[in-house]
Amino acid sequence: MQGASPRLTGFLLLAPALVFLIAFYLVPLGTMVEESLRSAPNDMDPRAGLHLFQYDRVWNSGRSWRALERTVRISAISTLLTLLVAYPIALFLFQVRAFWRTAILITIFVSLASSLIVRNYGWLVTLADAGPVNQLLLALGIADEPLRMVYSEGATIVALVHYALPFMILPIYGALTRIPPSFVEAAQSLGAGPWRALFGTVLPLSMPGIFGGTTLTFAICMSAFVTPLMLGSPATAMISQVAAEQFLVQLNFPFGSAMIVALTLVTFAILLAYTLLIRAVFRHHA
Amino acid sequence: MARLELDRVEVTLGGNRILHGVSLDVADGECVALLGPSGCGKTTTLRAIAGFTPVSAGEIRIAGRSVLGLPPHKRNLGLVFQDYALFPHMTVAQNIGYGLRMRGEDRASIAKQVAEALALVRLSDMAERYPARLSGGQRQRVALARALVIKPDILLLDEPLGALDRKLRDAMQVELKRIHREVGVTTIIVTHDQEEALSLADRVAVMFAGDIREVERPATLYARPKSRAVMDFLGEANLIPAEVTADGALRLPGGAEIPHGGAKPGLVRLGIRPEHMAILPAPGPGSIAACVTEIVFKGAHASLYAEGPAGLALSASLSPAALEAPPAIGETVHLRPDPAHLILFEEDPA
Amino acid sequence: MPDAKGFRIVVATLALLGLAFLVFPVIFTGVVAFGGSIFIEFPPQSLSLRWFENIGRINRIWDATITSLYIGLITAALATAMGAAAALALVRSPLPGKAMLTSLLLSPIALPIVAIGIALIQFFILLGMAFTWWSLVIGHLVLVIAYPVRTVAAALTLSNPSLEEAGASLGASPWQVFRTVTLPQMAPGLVSGFLFAFLISFDNYPISVFLVRGELTTLPIELFNYISQNLDPTPAAFSSAYVAVVAALILLAERRWRIISLSIPR
Numbered sequence: 001m002q003g004a005s006p007r008l009t010g011f012l013l014l015a016p017a018l019v020f021l022i023a024f025y026l027v028p029l030g031t032m033v034e035e036s037l038r039s040a041p042n043d044m045d046p047r048a049g050l051h052l053f054q055y056d057r058v059w060n061s062g063r064s065w066r067a068l069e070r071t072v073r074i075s076a077i078s079t080l081l082t083l084l085v086a087y088p089i090a091l092f093l094f095q096v097r098a099f100w101r102t103a104i105l106i107t108i109f110v111s112l113a114s115s116l117i118v119r120n121y122g123w124l125v126t127l128a129d130a131g132p133v134n135q136l137l138l139a140l141g142i143a144d145e146p147l148r149m150v151y152s153e154g155a156t157i158v159a160l161v162h163y164a165l166p167f168m169i170l171p172i173y174g175a176l177t178r179i180p181p182s183f184v185e186a187a188q189s190l191g192a193g194p195w196r197a198l199f200g201t202v203l204p205l206s207m208p209g210i211f212g213g214t215t216l217t218f219a220i221c222m223s224a225f226v227t228p229l230m231l232g233s234p235a236t237a238m239i240s241q242v243a244a245e246q247f248l249v250q251l252n253f254p255f256g257s258a259m260i261v262a263l264t265l266v267t268f269a270i271l272l273a274y275t276l277l278i279r280a281v282f283r284h285h286a
Numbered sequence: 287m288a289r290l291e292l293d294r295v296e297v298t299l300g301g302n303r304i305l306h307g308v309s310l311d312v313a314d315g316e317c318v319a320l321l322g323p324s325g326c327g328k329t330t331t332l333r334a335i336a337g338f339t340p341v342s343a344g345e346i347r348i349a350g351r352s353v354l355g356l357p358p359h360k361r362n363l364g365l366v367f368q369d370y371a372l373f374p375h376m377t378v379a380q381n382i383g384y385g386l387r388m389r390g391e392d393r394a395s396i397a398k399q400v401a402e403a404l405a406l407v408r409l410s411d412m413a414e415r416y417p418a419r420l421s422g423g424q425r426q427r428v429a430l431a432r433a434l435v436i437k438p439d440i441l442l443l444d445e446p447l448g449a450l451d452r453k454l455r456d457a458m459q460v461e462l463k464r465i466h467r468e469v470g471v472t473t474i475i476v477t478h479d480q481e482e483a484l485s486l487a488d489r490v491a492v493m494f495a496g497d498i499r500e501v502e503r504p505a506t507l508y509a510r511p512k513s514r515a516v517m518d519f520l521g522e523a524n525l526i527p528a529e530v531t532a533d534g535a536l537r538l539p540g541g542a543e544i545p546h547g548g549a550k551p552g553l554v555r556l557g558i559r560p561e562h563m564a565i566l567p568a569p570g571p572g573s574i575a576a577c578v579t580e581i582v583f584k585g586a587h588a589s590l591y592a593e594g595p596a597g598l599a600l601s602a603s604l605s606p607a608a609l610e611a612p613p614a615i616g617e618t619v620h621l622r623p624d625p626a627h628l629i630l631f632e633e634d635p636a
Numbered sequence: 637m638p639d640a641k642g643f644r645i646v647v648a649t650l651a652l653l654g655l656a657f658l659v660f661p662v663i664f665t666g667v668v669a670f671g672g673s674i675f676i677e678f679p680p681q682s683l684s685l686r687w688f689e690n691i692g693r694i695n696r697i698w699d700a701t702i703t704s705l706y707i708g709l710i711t712a713a714l715a716t717a718m719g720a721a722a723a724l725a726l727v728r729s730p731l732p733g734k735a736m737l738t739s740l741l742l743s744p745i746a747l748p749i750v751a752i753g754i755a756l757i758q759f760f761i762l763l764g765m766a767f768t769w770w771s772l773v774i775g776h777l778v779l780v781i782a783y784p785v786r787t788v789a790a791a792l793t794l795s796n797p798s799l800e801e802a803g804a805s806l807g808a809s810p811w812q813v814f815r816t817v818t819l820p821q822m823a824p825g826l827v828s829g830f831l832f833a834f835l836i837s838f839d840n841y842p843i844s845v846f847l848v849r850g851e852l853t854t855l856p857i858e859l860f861n862y863i864s865q866n867l868d869p870t871p872a873a874f875s876s877a878y879v880a881v882v883a884a885l886i887l888l889a890e891r892r893w894r895i896i897s898l899s900i901p902r
Contacts (some may be wrong), residue, residue: 010729092651122661
């Protein structure tokens with residue numbers, strides 16, 4: 001861009017997206033936070049003042065507190081499982097020939113681009129009473145009668161891992177491609193076997209990818225809504241569901257808003273602590 | 287084709303002065319190389335001529351007219367980038383025809399000129415290939431054809447051979463000379479490779495720290511550099527501290543004296559190329575005793591490295607004949623600078 | 637990478653198990669879709685195409701699909717135009733506060749997705765434009781604008797900036813350089829950004845559920861409702877068709893524009 005002022009050109013290019021996000025994203029979010037600080041539902045009187053009353057309710061009402069706690073637990077377990085499933089796939093992608101690499105990447109992309117509802121439905125089918133997993137368990141004699149697997153916390157976690165998998169594989173694979181091959185060769189020339197090279201060299205060097213993938217996965221799981229709605233039950237509700245109820249059923253907007261703000265703050269706090277921890281452990285790497 | 291004049295060109299980027307008043311006059315059809323270590327400002331000079339880097343003071347004229355007010359696309363220059371910058375989404379023919387299309391020429395005329403340009407760089411059978419499927423040398427020639435086909439006033443080459451391996455580089459040097467002779471366009475070559483500069487250019491401008499130190503024909507520049515820095519930068523050089531005595535002789539380290547007229551008494555530096563250092567088995571008039579530290583075989587000749595008085599590093603060329611029975615490492619030899627090729631530099635204050 | 641035989645076999649086994657985990661639900665769904673039973677049953681005892689025919693019986697499926705298509709296309713077009721312009725500015729212009737602007741543009745994907753729907757419904761009620769077609773486009777646009785920003789920025793970062801200087805040196809005006817050099821370099825980013833923006837809007841439930849009422853409905857809303865109220869395999873038939881179309885789109889985009897390499901984080 002060789003204009004009179006590249007800076008002005010840049011600003012004009014950025015302006016539409018920026019103005020749009022300020023008007024329909026930052027301002028509504030601000031309105032939502034303000035709403036959450038109002039004491040009673042539909043209280044639009046500006047003189048009513050702002051309170052932390054709704055946040056007090058989030059902490060002290062059994063259902064919302066349990067949902068928040070469950071959300072953190074499900075997200076942590078799902079993130080760990082996703083990492084365990086994703087890492088060998090990322091390593092494998094790195095090892096195979098170009099043709100298979102492209103084929104696997106396309107599979108991952110199709111999965112990523114397929115409807116979330118469709119994918120969750122796939123788990124409803126797979127884990128159904130007469131579904132393939134139950135058939136397999138019966139055939140192997142592990143179970144005597146079909147197990148009830150759907151509409152549970154376990155089914156939710158399985159579907160979340162499935163949903164988050166591409167978001168974990170791609171950053172780790174990206175990080176692996178950036179490791180200079182000479183590093184691994186150096187480790188091997190110094191006598192490290194493949195397992196030593198993996199845990200001593202490859203794993204620490206792929207840490208940026210692991211960090212990126214786990215952060216993204218955790219954030220995705222914390223905000224999960226459709227998945228627990230389809231594969232869980234009211235007894236295993238995550239916080240987004242409970243908040244949505246306040247809007248769609250109870251019509252208590254301030255309480256629902258408070259739950260979502262609390263969810264955002266908790267997610268942010270956990271990710272911040274995680275970032276600081278990773279930085280402290282790997283500070284001598286960067 | 288045109289004359290290019292740089293008149294005290296200054297470039298300041300982000301508060302740093304990159305060019306400190308560069309002046310250069312390139313005649314119509316001449317080929318000048320800008321040679322210097324990395325960071326000396328040679329690429330900045332090229333970009334200032336091309337119009338990609340704003341000039342803060344001074345003047346750049348092409349064919350007598352100032353071009354400072356013109357944006358890059360109106361300067362009519364042919365630029366060959368270090369990484370060639372071939373458009374990956376266009377074939378070789380489309381790449382070469384790009385500049386002509388931008389000038390709104392008709393299809394038939396573009397096709398004819400592209401074919402001529404392809405013939406000039408000997409790539410006629412590659413017209414429909416995409417750059418990704420060309421070798422390094424072929425890409426280089428496409429970039430050259432693309433820059434030449436627009437009949438530029440000046441051709442600017444940024445490290446043209448830098449990305450090629452040794453053998454290809456030698457072949458391309460010959461090729462570039464042939465093309466320059468056939469086309470006859472005024473050319474500026476930016477390079478850090480002195481062999482490239484000395485072999486391609488009619489004149490070489492040596493740059494240090496944002497300044498042109500010397501502009502000379504390659505042979506003169508090599509044989510009679512005007513500054514110690516240029517002598518040191520180009521090829522191998524002995525720089526020997528010496529003293530001009532009151533009676534007009536040069537006193538060398540170790541005490542030997544060479545008669546010399548015309549210099550003021552005081553400390554000087556003697557510059558002498560290794561090929562002008564005679565290796566004597568016994569002390570002779572004007573020789574320096576030195577202990578052989580290393581002998582390195584270099585193909586056409588060999589280099590002898592030795593340590594003179596007070597740790598002075600010296601070097602001399604060994605002829606193939608002398609290499610039959612070379613001096614041993616640790617042996618003392620006597621090195622005598624040929625007075626006809628001695629260059630006197632004033633001793634730097636530092 | 638480390639390459640001893642035993643090591644490779646272990647990695648390959650674990651990876652293939654993981655990939656099986658990724659694709660099996662889709663395969664099972666495909667198999668069930670062709671079953672004849674009124675309930676989900678595996679393996680199917682009889683074969684039939686009746687569930688594919690039954691897709692048309694999903695409540696207001698055609699209306700909802702048309703609405704979702706329109707909203708998806710308009711959202712993706714707007715997101716790609718605005719996002720690409722923003723990416724161009726972020727990669728190529730000397731702007732202050734780039735890091736902050738980038739995080740703002742990318743932040744909607746990181747926020748709890750329900751938050752966008754919740755924030756917007758309250759905002760639209762205040763503005764008096766709740767439950768309209770445009771409110772849905774705006775809601776989706778907030779979410780998806782980050783995708784073209786990311787993919788176009790990746791495409792621009794991968795392309796060689798001296799290409800644009802080469803264009804200028806050959807006599808192309810800034811506009812000609814943009815049209816003949818920059819735009820073709822952005823193409824893979826534009827295609828993959830548009831594709832993902834469209835697919836994410838077309839599939840969105842958590843934002844739409846707050847913004848639809850009465851006559852206004854979208855495909856995911858109706859599909860979700862059907863799944864929660866019926867146990868027959870019609871959604872399996874629908875899902876199989878959906879995945880087939882998505883796979884075809886991705887294959888096409890990859891063959892023509894090599895979009896995949898853009899989405900591997902660097």
